[in-house]
Amino acid sequence: PELRKVIVDGQPLATFDPGFVNTAVCHSSITYIDGEAGVLEYRGYPIADLAEHSTYLEVAYLLLHGELPNAAQLAQWELEVTEHRMLPDKLKTVLAGFPYDAHPMTILMASVAAFFSFYPDAQNFDDPDARYLNITRLIAKMPTLAAFAYRKGKAKPYINPDDSYGYCHNFLQMLFKQNERRYHADPRLIRAMEVLFILHADHEQNCSTNAVRSVASSGNDLFTSCSAGIGALHGPLHGGANEAVLKMLREIGSVDRVPEFIEGVKAGKTRMMGFGHRVYKNYDPRAKIIKKSVEDVFEVTGVNPLLRVALELEKHGLEDDYFVSRRLYPNVDFYSGLIYEALGFPPEMFTVLFAVPRTSGWAAQYQEFITDSEQKIVRPKQIYTGYQTRSYVPMEARD
């Protein structure tokens, strides 16, 4: 509190910090990152351990409650999520209003905002029961919404959730099941999806989480706040990067064109998408785990030739002084697009596959924000560079 009132030469001290590079806006006990060492932990558990041993819903529980669930707690949580998977029937009218080629992230953003009109009790966020119910609703419905957005774009009939499948398996089922034939995903693909979901579940005060917290700060409900998070995530410098990586790999096309591309990056013509991170100045620990998943998935689906281009780019990136001196390493998005494509997703779904699991992180951060007595409406300062006060010019006197 004292820091907020530091006065220098009679003026309140303000820091000029575009992008909040050096500004902490909250105390948080959810996710820990050491960008220098390449460490990521949820509630104190290293990400590699969670990715190896947990399911996504177990991790979502951990983020929300602060502790890993025991068997009974996990079974209860899975049951609650399963019960809330269906979308409100009238939401299908909202979906029907979008053009067939609408970006699925736009559909997601608008539909999550629309959830508030179906569940107005989300405004009672001070009531822990109402808050928990709406968090459960959102986490449960995101895969259904994402699958519906996908199938709408393909002009295919929607497939309702199936209670006999777990969270990720059901998601794949709703996306890809053909007619009434049951879609049996290979367990290795379901596991790859679980791992990707775990890796994407939270990442402390990233751009979209900051958007969620900022929108929540003016007294908004969970759905409105998370729809803002989806909007922030949609940008190519954030969640949209994996889509951009695949586009970049396609444009490069073959290994022999990599040096030319690298020269273009160094000349400032383009960026190497999937490289660099605001916080990680070392190899992103999530990228390491995803790189391993790529191998597992390609065992099932066959190898995508673009993998060779990606590996060659990474090799250059790790050796070339331009990247080394700026401490640019592969981030979570560098390899994830290759997996998504192998699983059968078109590029416009990639960011959706980030938004679905990030929902648990947003919900945990939302909950932390609104129960934090230190917090207030988010309202940064500015340094005004415009005109000093001047006289109004009547229309007839203007040039």
Ligand code: ACO
């Ligand atoms: N390719 C080439 N050069 C880069 C890259 C890149 N991917 N990223 C940063 N640089 C360079 C910048 O040009 C700048 O160089 P300069 O000092 O000579 O001007 C220097 O590295 C620092 O870059 P900033 O943009 O200041 O770093 P910032 O922390 O603001 O940006 C960001 C981080 C946005 C992730 C950036 O690295 C980037 O654009 N990466 C590509 C997009 C991407 O992969 N985004 C996904 C991030 S992970 C996520 O959101 C889940």
